[in-house]
Amino acid sequence: MAQKQDDKKVTPRSEDFAAWYNDICLRAELADYSPVRGCIVFRPDGFAIWEALRDELDKRIKKTGARNAYFPLFIPKSFLEKEAQHVEGFAPEVAVVTHGGGKELEEPLIVRPTSETIINHMFSQWIRSHRDLPMMLNQWANVVRWEMRTRMFLRTTEFLWQEGHTAHATREEAERETLTILELYRKFVEEFLAIPLIVGRKSAAERFPGAVETYTIEGLMGDGRALQCGTSHFLGQNFSKSFETRYLDDQNQMQFVWQTSWGVSTRLLGAIVMAHGDDQGLRLPPAVASTQAVIVPIWRKPEEGEKVMAAARAMFDSLEQANIRVRLDTREGLTPGFKFNDWEMRGVPVRIEIGPRDVASGEAVLARRDKSGPDAKSKASMTTIAETVSAMLATIQASLYAQAKTAMIANTRKFDDYNAFKKHMEGEGGGGFADIYWCGNPACETRIREESKATCRAIPLEQDTQPGKCLVCGESATERAFFAKSY
Numbered sequence: 246m247a248q249k250q251d252d253k254k255v256t257p258r259s260e261d262f263a264a265w266y267n268d269i270c271l272r273a274e275l276a277d278y279s280p281v282r283g284c285i286v287f288r289p290d291g292f293a294i295w296e297a298l299r300d301e302l303d304k305r306i307k308k309t310g311a312r313n314a315y316f317p318l319f320i321p322k323s324f325l326e327k328e329a330q331h332v333e334g335f336a337p338e339v340a341v342v343t344h345g346g347g348k349e350l351e352e353p354l355i356v357r358p359t360s361e362t363i364i365n366h367m368f369s370q371w372i373r374s375h376r377d378l379p380m381m382l383n384q385w386a387n388v389v390r391w392e393m394r395t396r397m398f399l400r401t402t403e404f405l406w407q408e409g410h411t412a413h414a415t416r417e418e419a420e421r422e423t424l425t426i427l428e429l430y431r432k433f434v435e436e437f438l439a440i441p442l443i444v445g446r447k448s449a450a451e452r453f454p455g456a457v458e459t460y461t462i463e464g465l466m467g468d469g470r471a472l473q474c475g476t477s478h479f480l481g482q483n484f485s486k487s488f489e490t491r492y493l494d495d496q497n498q499m500q501f502v503w504q505t506s507w508g509v510s511t512r513l514l515g516a517i518v519m520a521h522g523d524d525q526g527l528r529l530p531p532a533v534a535s536t537q538a539v540i541v542p543i544w545r546k547p548e549e550g551e552k553v554m555a556a557a558r559a560m561f562d563s564l565e566q567a568n569i570r571v572r573l574d575t576r577e578g579l580t581p582g583f584k585f586n587d588w589e590m591r592g593v594p595v596r597i598e599i600g601p602r603d604v605a606s607g608e609a610v611l612a613r614r615d616k617s618g619p620d621a622k623s624k625a626s627m628t629t630i631a632e633t634v635s636a637m638l639a640t641i642q643a644s645l646y647a648q649a650k651t652a653m654i655a656n657t658r659k660f661d662d663y664n665a666f667k668k669h670m671e672g673e674g675g676g677g678f679a680d681i682y683w684c685g686n687p688a689c690e691t692r693i694r695e696e697s698k699a700t701c702r703a704i705p706l707e708q709d710t711q712p713g714k715c716l717v718c719g720e721s722a723t724e725r726a727f728f729a730k731s732y
């Protein structure tokens with residue numbers, strides 16, 4: 246059983262990115278397939294990453310004034326039908342419950358694909374006057390979207406997420422909230438997950454069904470495909486008008502509220518794997534790693550073992566006291582080489598090796614997961630090990646971000662010739678962000694999608710360039726947009 250993991254080699258990333266991704270998710274024990282098609286099981290190592298994300302994001306969301314609540318999994322089918330665009334967008338992927346308790350239900354229930362409708366139903370009862378506003382709620386929940394083509398974490402029939410829902414007295418306040426959350430998401434993903442992003446608004450075709458405006462954070466994965474990492478929607482009064490969510494303003498007039506909704510999901514786990522992983526396995530940013538440092542004691546003779554283990558335990562204690570999430574690998578019957586590979590696969594940021602000679606010299610060997618080869622290793626005094634590892638974890642967090650940022654910049658190209666753009670997108674390894682002028686006409690967007698499979702990922706909020714010509718039709722364009730093939 247001991248060396249079982251060596252049975253199957255990981256597919257090299259450069260050979261087949263999709264196969265590599267699945268191998269890593271399974272071998273690092275983040276997730277496993279479930280008996281229900283399209284659903285996955287989160288294993289403890291995968292769920293621990295989600296818990297770390299959830300705890301940190303929850304704190305940040307609460308700081309904005311939103312509070313957590315919980316709404317039911319089942320929603321009356323008629324609710325979904327109240328907002329025309331919303332139902333059109335979600336109906337094809339909704340799971341419907343028609344029977345319960347052995348009987349056919351009078352009204353079928355849907356399993357929530359998102360909760361705008363049921364939350365608006367409750368808002369319409371809770372919001373009476375301007376004094377009830379703003380109402381800002383967040384819920385951590387599972388949602389179900391019946392997907393035809395699924396991929397671990399990125400697209401699964403059931404997934405976990407948070408969905409924020411806010412109601413405001415004015416349009417300006419709701420628009421401001423939408424952008425506040427967008428910036429919160431950007432900082433969270435860049436700082437905590439070490440994934441650099443493009444930030445912008447979505448084109449009409451890519452908008453959330455029922456939103457007036459959708460804003461997005463988009464990352465670039467190791468294969469040059471973009472991944473939508475989170476969205477924040479300005480809903481205008483679309484839902485409040487459908488659900489009669491109104492308040493009495495200070496002039497005693499009834500007004501419809503202005504709303505937002507926003508979410509990030511367990512898809513972020515896939516983003517971490519794809520943005521940072523390599524052929525040896527995961528590379529976890531220290532902020533999300535449930536194990537930040539692992540100590541691997543090495544010895545052959547029993548009399549050495551005693552000394553090595555004593556030193557390893559002392560290091561473990563000092564690291565733990567410094568609030569470093571540390572593990573001591575005391576597994577027996579496994580070679581050091583096997584253990585090194587195993588912890589590399591699991592993406593632990595720092596490995597500490599300690600043998601009899603290290604004990605004698607009062608030093609341990611540190612190996613950084615963000616680097617490879619001789620560069621990855623250094624020696625550290627055991628007396629100051631906690632400070633050294635703490636500083637190294639901060640360096641690794643920054644280094645993973647910098648590596649991903651360098652890759653994103655190298656994979657972002659400007660095009661002013663449509664044929665060159667198409668050739669690039671079709672070509673081997675033809676991915677990355679294309680930074681282009683687009684006139685805003687959906688016909689040009691459709692043509693790009695049909696001819697290159699690239700879609701509009703984001704129209705940056707800050708446009709510092711002069712007006713130019715649309716890459717597709719040559720008409721004048723006032724904005725640049727990022728197009729890419731995506732997940």
Ligand SMILES: [Zn+2]
Pocket residue numbers: 683684685686689715716717718719720
């Ligand atoms: Zn055009």
